[in-house]
Ligand code: ATP
């Protein structure tokens with residue numbers, strides 16, 4: 311039996327934090343299956359797996375109050391800077407693409423956040439990829455292939471555990487122990503919640519699933535002078551972010567793919583290329599008739615780090631998101647971002663420029679599934695209605 315819990319937050323959640331708080335509530339307690347914050351910010355509704363009685367109920371409420379207070383108290387409304395606004399570009403579709411994607415076998419859910427896509431979506435993604443690679447080529451970016459696993463040690467060096475602990479995905483293996491392996495082989499079995507295993511089966515965690523692409527380049531460049539003093543690179547890779555009950559169709563996946571164009575070098579080199587990249591993409595988005603806008607944003611830091619880090623990113627204009635319109639839900643979805651990390655990775659990983667100072671880094675990142683999803687939300691699944699370039703590519 312499911313149940314609801316209504317909470318009045320001790321501090322009202324300002325409108326610019328409603329979405330941010332709502333997405334973090336998913337991580338407050340395992341009993342929460344959905345969290346909703348009223349747009350007025352004065353009411354929180356939690357859908358629970360089962361009816362909660364005291365003391366569980368008050369514990370839950372206390373945890374929620376803690377999250378709200380930590381994220382809201384002393385937070386400043388960021389000045390949202392809009393660099394491009396083409397949200398009113400006319401598009402032919404306002405239908406939810408999900409039912410048709412499922413019906414046509416173009417999308418298949420293996421489990422929450424784990425999806426297979428079919429030939430039409432795959433071809434559409436190749437079409438976008440061709441464009442992203444052309445963008446990379448326009449900078450003479452060197453191609454790389456990065457692993458899907460990322461060492462725990464490396465993530466620790468760049469402070470990832472403190473900033474984004476909630477979305478980490480861990481990798482382990484059985485201990486190299488005959489008894490442990492035999493025991494696992496005989497007893498491992500799934501129930502509806504997951505895999506049950508004998509205690510003490512697993513080795514200590516050495517690796518995780520990679521949450522981003524560009525980190526791997528910085529690790530490869532760590533602890534030495536940057537050859538030539540500047541570098542443009544590109545790669546596509548699997549990325550993993552555990553987004554709990556927020557996982558939803560192709561919009562928010564546990565396992566998704568990202569194409570990045572990455573810049574490492576002096577500050578001006580990185581900032582100028584980020585800007586040039588944005589200008590070049592503007593032309594492409596016009597060609598495919600995408601309704602979107604580009605606006606300042608912040609990374610999804612976890613509760614304790616959120617206020618400070620988000621304010622910092624916003625003050626220094628470190629992140630701009632390409633937010634495409636989703637007409638069927640009158641909202642927008644980040645399909646990519648233009649990022650500048652200052653010398654954070656250069657300092658943390660000791661990547662040095664010829665003058666001995668730490669290198670600056672930045673990246674242009676595109677979420678491939680989201681790109682396709684946003685496009686299909688605006689143009690539908692019938693390629694006859696698509697802009698020329700896309701239609702010809704999939705024909
Ligand atoms: P959001 O604000 O929607 O959570 P983000 O700000 O965390 O996204 P970035 O870290 O900038 O996203 O990642 C670059 C791109 O990767 C995003 O613009 C998006 O297209 C894609 N992306 C990020 N998280 C996911 C996800 N869980 N599922 C699918 N695509 C994602």
Ligand code: ZN
Nearest residue numbers: 524570673675
């Ligand atoms: Zn990046």
Ligand code: MG
Nearest residue numbers: 607608609644
């Ligand atoms: Mg974001």
